[in-house]
Amino acid sequence: MTVKKVATTVCFVLAGAFCCYAETSGIWICAKCNTRVEQTRRPLPAKCPVSGYHQWNRVADAGKNLFICRKCALKVHAAARPQPAPCPGGGYHLWDKL
Numbered sequence: 125m126t127v128k129k130v131a132t133t134v135c136f137v138l139a140g141a142f143c144c145y146a147e148t149s150g151i152w153i154c155a156k157c158n159t160r161v162e163q164t165r166r167p168l169p170a171k172c173p174v175s176g177y178h179q180w181n182r183v184a185d186a187g188k189n190l191f192i193c194r195k196c197a198l199k200v201h202a203a204a205r206p207q208p209a210p211c212p213g214g215g216y217h218l219w220d221k222l
């Protein structure tokens with residue numbers, strides 16, 4: 125490996141690490157089984173207990189405010205009111221701030 129190549133590689137690694145660090149973690153909810161996870165990147169499409177694979181929607185940035193869905197009682201800690209993603213209670217989640 126040349127010095128230049130090493131330098132480029134190091135650059136990429138640093139940029140990648142910085143990227144991950146800077147990203148806000150998000151709230152992801154599976155549209156089918158209502159599983160909720162909190163992480164920066166889209167979760168892997170693992171098997172969903174309902175059918176096929178989880179179908180992830182990023183509903184909000186993770187934060188300190190507690191919201192609860194009026195229909196399915198799912199709770200999330202979000203920075204702001206989450207998006208109205210599909211709710212197992214019918215239609216879309218209806219978020220109330222607790």
Ligand SMILES: [Zn+2]
Pocket residue numbers: 154155156157158159171172173174177178179
């Ligand atoms: Zn699922």
Ligand SMILES: [Zn+2]
Pocket residue numbers: 193194195196197198210211212213216217218
């Ligand atoms: Zn709901």
